[in-house]
Amino acid sequence: MGEVIPHIIGGAPQRSGAVQPVFNPATGEEIAQVTMGGATEVDAAVRGAAEAGAAWGDTPPAKRARVMFALREICERRKDEIARTISREHGKTHADALGEVARALEVIEYACGAPEFLKGDFSRNVGPDIDSASERQPLGVVAGITPFNFPSMVPLWMIPMALVCGNSFILKPSERDPSSANLIADLLDEAGLPKGVFNVVHGGKDAVDAILDHPGIMAVSFVGSTPIADYVYRRGTAAGKRVQALGGAKNHMVIMPDADLDQAADALLGAGFGSAGERCMAVSVAVPVGEDTADRLVEKLAPQVAALKIGPSTDPDAEMGPVITRAAQDRIEGLISKGEAEGAKVVVDGRGFRLQGYEGGFWVGGTLLDHVGTEMTVYCEEIFGPVLSIVRASSYADAVDMINAHAYGNGTAIFTRDGDAARDFSKRIQVGMVGVNVPIPVPVGYHSFGGWKQSIFGAHGIYGPEAVHFYTRLKTITSRWPTGIRAGAQFTFPSLED
Numbered sequence: 492m493g494e495v496i497p498h499i500i501g502g503a504p505q506r507s508g509a510v511q512p513v514f515n516p517a518t519g520e521e522i523a524q525v526t527m528g529g530a531t532e533v534d535a536a537v538r539g540a541a542e543a544g545a546a547w548g549d550t551p552p553a554k555r556a557r558v559m560f561a562l563r564e565i566c567e568r569r570k571d572e573i574a575r576t577i578s579r580e581h582g583k584t585h586a587d588a589l590g591e592v593a594r595a596l597e598v599i600e601y602a603c604g605a606p607e608f609l610k611g612d613f614s615r616n617v618g619p620d621i622d623s624a625s626e627r628q629p630l631g632v633v634a635g636i637t638p639f640n641f642p643s644m645v646p647l648w649m650i651p652m653a654l655v656c657g658n659s660f661i662l663k664p665s666e667r668d669p670s671s672a673n674l675i676a677d678l679l680d681e682a683g684l685p686k687g688v689f690n691v692v693h694g695g696k697d698a699v700d701a702i703l704d705h706p707g708i709m710a711v712s713f714v715g716s717t718p719i720a721d722y723v724y725r726r727g728t729a730a731g732k733r734v735q736a737l738g739g740a741k742n743h744m745v746i747m748p749d750a751d752l753d754q755a756a757d758a759l760l761g762a763g764f765g766s767a768g769e770r771c772m773a774v775s776v777a778v779p780v781g782e783d784t785a786d787r788l789v790e791k792l793a794p795q796v797a798a799l800k801i802g803p804s805t806d807p808d809a810e811m812g813p814v815i816t817r818a819a820q821d822r823i824e825g826l827i828s829k830g831e832a833e834g835a836k837v838v839v840d841g842r843g844f845r846l847q848g849y850e851g852g853f854w855v856g857g858t859l860l861d862h863v864g865t866e867m868t869v870y871c872e873e874i875f876g877p878v879l880s881i882v883r884a885s886s887y888a889d890a891v892d893m894i895n896a897h898a899y900g901n902g903t904a905i906f907t908r909d910g911d912a913a914r915d916f917s918k919r920i921q922v923g924m925v926g927v928n929v930p931i932p933v934p935v936g937y938h939s940f941g942g943w944k945q946s947i948f949g950a951h952g953i954y955g956p957e958a959v960h961f962y963t964r965l966k967t968i969t970s971r972w973p974t975g976i977r978a979g980a981q982f983t984f985p986s987l988e989d
Contacts, residue, residue, distance in 0.1 A: 493523040496669050498532055498693055499676040501539035502686025507532060508694070511666055516582035516813040517803035519851030523580075525669045529697035536661045536690040537707040540632045543687030544659030548629045552605040555655050559602040561682035562651065566596055573674060577643055578804030580668035582812040582853070583766050585804050588643075595647035597936030598954045602651035608959050609656065621971045627963035629657030630709040630733070634702045636663045636723065638715045639815050640769040640875075642671035648940070649712045650675065650689065652958035659688045661708065663698050667815055703727045710961065712953065713737065714771070716873070717899070717945050724948035735949040735961055739873040740901030740942065743776040743882075744930055745890045745916070747907035748784045754928070755906040756791040762904075762930035763879040764799060764857050767814050771946075772902045772924070772931045776863075776870065776880050778890045785883045789838060789861055796839040796879070799857040803849060813853045814876055820853045823876035827858055830869035830880070835860040841877060865893060873899070887912060895921045901942030904930050923947070 496513065497504035508531075510524040547555070566573065574588035581588075611626035635649040646662055653660050664672035672691045679689050692698055702708055703726045710733035713723045717738030727734035744762070746755045762774035777792075779785035802809035814820050824842045831837050841856025855876055863870050863880040870880060884890035894903055904926035905916045913927045923942035926932030934940050934955065941952025951961040 493521070496523055496525040496673060496693065498526055498528055498536075499673055499689075499691040500532065500536045501543075501690070502680070505532070505535075511695075513580055513667070513669065514816070515579060516815055517849050517852045519817070519853060523670070525666055525693050527666065527698070528692045528694040530701040532692045532694070533661070533698060533701035533705055536692050537632055537705055539687045540659035540661055540690055541707055543685055544629075544632060547654075547659060547685055547688045548631070548657040550657070552609045552655070552657075555657065556603050556605045558679075558682050558684050559599055559605070559651055559655055562678060563596060563599045563603065565678050565681050566592065566599065569678070573643055573671070575804075576670050576674050577668070578812070580670055581639065581642060581815065583769075583804065584802075584809045584812050585807070587766050587812075588804070591641055591644040594933065594936075595644045598648050599651045599936075601936040601955060602655040605655040608956070609963070617969070618971075620974070621969060623967060623969045625965060625967040627656070627959065628966050629963060631658060632661065632708050633658045633710040633712070633962060634661040634663065634708050636699055636702065636711065636713045636715070637665060637672075639665035639667040640766065640771070642668045643675065645714050646672060646675055648954045649958075650679075652954055653712075653962045654684065654688065656959065656962040658709075658962055659690075661690045661692060661702065663692050663694060663702055666693060666695055669693050699723070700726070703732070704730055706730070708732060710734070711736075712961070714953070720948050733949075733961065735951045735953060736947065737771070737941065737953060738946050738948065739899060740771045740773075740946055741776060741870075741873055741897055741899040742772060742774050742902045742904075743778050743890075743894045743897075744774045744904040744906065745884070745887075745894075746777060746779045746784060746788055747887065747905065747909060747912060748781050749908045750784075750906040751908070752784075752787055752791055756788060756795060758904075758906065758930035759792060759879060760795050760799075764796070764811050764877045767811050767855065768877040769814060769875055770931075772933055773875075774904065774930055775874060775878065776882055778882050778884050778893065780884050780887055780890055782883065785861075785881060789859070789881060792879075793838050793859055796857040796859045801844065801846065801854065801856060803846075803852075811857065811877060814855055815853065817853050819876065820855055823855050823874060823878065826869055826872065826874050826876075827860070827878060830860055830863065830867055833864075833867045833869075835863045835867060835869060835880070865896075891916065891919055895919075898945045899942070900944035901946035902926070902932055904928075904932060923952075
C-alpha cells in the first residue's frame with residue numbers, strides 16, 4: 492500500500508478525510524494513498540494562510556525575492572529527486588521529468604526580479620503641486636488547482652509569481668500524482684518561506700468547490716480540461732474571485748511543401764509522443780499541404796512511430812512512458828477505434844501494447860492515423876494520448892481556415908522555409924502561441940503562456956508579466972500637501988489648469 496500522503500496546512504502535515512489510492516502507471520500497482528480533503532481542510536488552510544500572509548505581504552520585495560533565489564538553487568541541486576518523484580507517479584521518462592523541472596526553473600528565475608517588476612510608477616506635478624504614484628499590492632490568499640500531466644512544472648508556474656508578489660498560496664494538486672506538491676512544500680520550507688504562507692490541500696471536486704466558494708480566497712489559477720476550466724471560471728467569478736482558467740487544446744502543425752521533411756518528421760515525433768502525448772501543448776494534428784507532401788511525410792513518420800522506444804522511467808533509453816490511469820488507457824484506445832470506424836486509416840496501431848515485465852501497466856503504443864477528416868471525433872476531441880492524426884490540406888489557405896475554425900486555440904506551428912508564409916501565418920492564425928519551425932512554442936519564463944478561444948477563460952495568461960498583473964492589484968495615490976492647497980472648495984477633478 493505504501494505511505495499516506497498528507498495535506499500540508501500551516502507548515503505541518505495533516506491526515507484528515509478519506510484516502511484514495513495512488514498508482515505507479517508503469518506497473519499498475521498501488522504505491523501510496525492520498526488524503527482527500529474538502530471544505531474543512533480548505534477553511535483551515537485559508538485561515539492559516541491569511542494569518543501567515545499578513546507579515547509576508549509586508550515583507551520587502553527584495554527579501555521575498557531572496558526566497559526565490561534560494562528556491563532556484565535548491566531545485567537545481569535536487570532536480571533528480573524532483574524528477575524521480577514526478578516519474579514514479581506520472582510515468583514519464585526521467586529525461587522528460589528533468590525537462591519539466593528546467594521549465595519550472597525559468598519561472599522561478601523570473602520571480603527573482605520582483606524588486607524591478609513591483610516597483611511602481613511616480614509622476615510629479617500632474618497638476619499644480621499634485622503628485623501621482625501607482626503601486627501593485629498583493630491580493631491576499633490565492634489558490635492554484637493543477638493537473639496531473641506536469642505535477643511540478645505547472646504548480647511552479649503559479650507559486651513563485653504569487654508568492655513573490657506578496658500573496659499566500661493554497662495548492663490543490665491532482666490526486667493522481669500528489670507527492671510532487673508535498674515535495675514543493677519541502678523545497679519552499681528549505682528556501683526559508685515562513686510556515687503557513689504555502690499550503691497543500693489534496694482532494695477532488697469537494698476541495699475544488701470549497702476553494703471556488705471560499706470568501707477568503709481572492710484569486711484562483713487553474714490548468715486542466717476545457718469543460719472543467721469553464722466550470723472553474725464561472726463558479727469562481729460568480730463568487731467574486733479573479734480566475735485564470737487554462738483549458739484544453741488541439742494543436743496543429745502545418746507542413747508546407749518547401750519544409751525540410753526530415754526536420755518536420757523529427758519535430759512531430761517529439762511533439763506528438765513525448766510524455767505519451769499528455770501535454771496541452773502536444774502536437775496532435777499534422778497538416779501537410781498537398782498530397783505529395785502528405786505521402787512523403789507519412790512515409791517518413793510511420794517507421795519512426797512504430798520504432799518508438801516505450802518503457803518505464805527507470806529505463807534510460809525509453810522515449811515514452813505509460814499513460815496516467817487505466818481509464819485514460821481505455822479512453823485513448825476507444826478513440827482510436829472510433830477514428831478507424833469513422834474512416835481514418837490506422838497506419839501505426841498502438842492499441843493492445845504490452846511491455847514484458849510490466850504487463851499490468853497503463854500502456855498505449857504510438858499511433859499514427861492518416862486521412863483524418865475534420866468531422867471525425869479524433870479530430871474534434873482532445874485525445875491526450877500518444878495519437879498523431881494526419882489531416883491533409885489541399886492548400887495553405889485551407890490549412891489556415893481549418894485551424895481557425897477549431898474550437899481550441901492553444902498552440903500551433905508551421906514548418907516552412909518561406910518567410911512570407913511564416914509571417915502571414917503568425918499574423919492570421921487565431922491561436923495564442925505560434926511556432927515557426929518550432930513544434931512546441933511554450934514561451935520562456937519572462938514571457939507569458941496562454942491560448943485563445945476555448946483554451947483559456949479569463950483575461951490573463953500564466954507566469955511572466957501577465958502573472959504580475961493577475962496576482963496584484965493596482966493602487967494609484969494622488970497627493971497634494973498643505974503648501975500647495977488654495978483656499979476654497981474645488982468641485983472638479985484636479986487638472987493642469989488648476
